[in-house]
Amino acid sequence: MLASFLHAWNGLIHTVVHQRNMRVHLVSALLVGLVGSGIELGLAEKVTLIFCVLLIFFAEILNSALEHLVDLATRHFDEKARLTKDAAAAGVLVLATGTVVIFAAILVHNWQTVLDSGPQIARQVALGLPLALCVLVLVLPRPRSVWVDRVAVVGGAVLLAALAPRTASSVFTAMNAGLLVVAGAAARQRRLERARQHR
Numbered sequence: 538m539l540a541s542f543l544h545a546w547n548g549l550i551h552t553v554v555h556q557r558n559m560r561v562h563l564v565s566a567l568l569v570g571l572v573g574s575g576i577e578l579g580l581a582e583k584v585t586l587i588f589c590v591l592l593i594f595f596a597e598i599l600n601s602a603l604e605h606l607v608d609l610a611t612r613h614f615d616e617k618a619r620l621t622k623d624a625a626a627a628g629v630l631v632l633a634t635g636t637v638v639i640f641a642a643i644l645v646h647n648w649q650t651v652l653d654s655g656p657q658i659a660r661q662v663a664l665g666l667p668l669a670l671c672v673l674v675l676v677l678p679r680p681r682s683v684w685v686d687r688v689a690v691v692g693g694a695v696l697l698a699a700l701a702p703r704t705a706s707s708v709f710t711a712m713n714a715g716l717l718v719v720a721g722a723a724a725r726q727r728r729l730e731r732a733r734q735h736r
Contacts, residue, residue, distance in 0.1 A: 546722075552601045553676060553723040554730070558629065559597045560676040560723075566590045567672050567716050568665075569640065573709035574700065575661035576654045582643050583706060589636040590712070596632050600625040657703065668696040668713070675720035678727065686724040693717045 552559045573586055603625045611618045644651060651658065671693035675686060697714055704710045 548598065548602075549719065550722050550726050552598050553719060554678075554727050556597065556601050559594075559601070562593050562597055562633070563676060563716055563720060564669060564673055566594070567669055567713055570709045570713040570716065571661050571665035571669070571700075572640075572644075574704040574706045574713070575657055575665070576647065576650050577705050578643065578647060578650075582647070583708060585639060586643065587708070587712065589632075589639055593629065593632050593636060596629045600629050654705075657705065660703065661700070664696050664700050668693055668700070668717075671696065672717060672720045675717075675724040680731065683728060686721070686728070689724075690717070690721045693720075 553563060569586055569590055573583060578586075604622055607618045607621055671689040674681075674689045675693075694717065697710070697717065700713075701707075701710050
């Protein structure tokens, strides 16, 4: 069981490290989590948003696996291989677009709640945007000092701890904590891969 979990975890981190779109989805999921933990939403709306985030992650991971499979099967350019990759990418795009529409519909439906939550939203922006920046730094593929990653992880954890006491949803706060862990693990994996390349 533990070995299966570790293989799955490695697959998730590999996708974050090597797929730009997965990094975009990860930061976007964090922003969704900040909204969900900043305003009071109904149970159905919370479940819908979390399900959309997980569905996009699943689709992107599946798309990445399919790309690797196609590359393994075809060593030269093949039009069918290109169409297979394009169709898989289109599936992710459709899901991502649908999630944006659902997210917008939920915000519009709860607009009065948004207007009534001014101080809480201001707090989410003041602490949430730096948190998103920390996660963005961790997932960017650009070479940097290990200390930059450590500061980003610690800074993100401090910001999460500051947001947690007045959260509107502990589930979304926990989701954001998980996303920070994934981003930190991806940064570590990228450093290990670079170290192996320079041996």
